[in-house]
Amino acid sequence: MSKDKREKEPLFSAKNRKLLINPLHKDNPITTQVLGICSALAVTAKIKPAFVMTLSVIAVLGFANVIVSILRHGIPPRIRIIVQLVVIASLVILVDQVLKAFVFDVSKQLSVFVGLIITNCIIMGRLEAFALGNKPWPSFLDGIGNAFGYGWILIVVAFFREFLGSGTIWDYPVMEQLGVYNFGYQNNGFMILPPMALIIVGIIIWVQRSKDKSLVEEN
């Protein structure tokens, strides 16, 4: 029965599109749902690690959502957390091995944060909130959508930190090319320090919520 229904529903129906688009802005995992902050802040000193981290999260979240969604009728509710952790941990091991094999230097920079994708609350949160109650395809879209929502914040934060902190974009020395150093410009070393990531995310939240009043919290 469910198969017929799935065939009738087009792959990118309005509902499914919403799953993909909403997390980019209104339901953004970082600025609205407050999930997955830890890794978002720690890997954003440069764009490159942030980008690699985003790709890893997209892969893990998309596949974890699909796998849990396929297994959702077979998982006993009492032990679901540990089952989810095992699924996530196996995917993360795969990602980690791939990173070590192909981009070793970035993998060194990310250090423990690849492993920490396991406990990234976005992944657990989406598995609990969505994949356990939905079919594989919508779950996949939800996973990808949330990972993108997470990723664009990461890249924006990394852009500002790298641009203002090191004067480069993707390791390309923009500031040097512009020649601003000749006028006495100096890189703001403060931006590389970890606390600045928090402040930039705070400012992103500020901008987002001033544009969209419905997101404003009471206190």
Next chain:
Amino acid sequence: MQELFNIFVKSIFIDNMVFAYFLGMCSYLAVSKTVKTSMGLGIAVVFVLGITVPVDYLLNQYVLAPGALSWLGPQFAEFDLSFLSFIMFIAVIASMVQLVEMVVEKFAPALYSSLGIFLPLIAVNCAILGGSLFMQEREYVTIWHATSFGLGSGVGFLLAIVGIAAIREKIRYSNVPPALRGLGITFIITGLMGIAFMSFLGIKL
């Protein structure tokens, strides 16, 4: 002895889990509305980190690290199981949390009811797994070094979360711009606290 104390102090102030590595940020932001609940969570984290880090240390030393299996016999000396460490650590953490929960429930019901929901939740707190992974990366010499690192990281987390909770309790009476209320201002305050904590960087231990 001195060395253990140094590691302890270093992991509280200089390598603070929250301000230097942003670990445990999710629960840090979600549970820091009042001092009382954040105290409960903080104590639970100290407790669990103090247990899981040494256990994972033993696991790493005798099972996972390259050549760790040599106590089974010379033919195992070549084995390197370190790619399994994520899944083993998380399994240890989840089961230790369960165990701690049962022990606390049996022997200290008052503490159990005050920790409440937080105890099971910290299985997925990144500070716990992060503690084990940092322990692996830094290669501590003995189990006591690892233990004092675990306890110190827990106390650092406790300090951070109680601090932000106290500030958030007070900031309720201030006139924050509407768009910054709640999450936004918490982020910015945490950033400022992080900058303040960076002043500990100058301490040589």
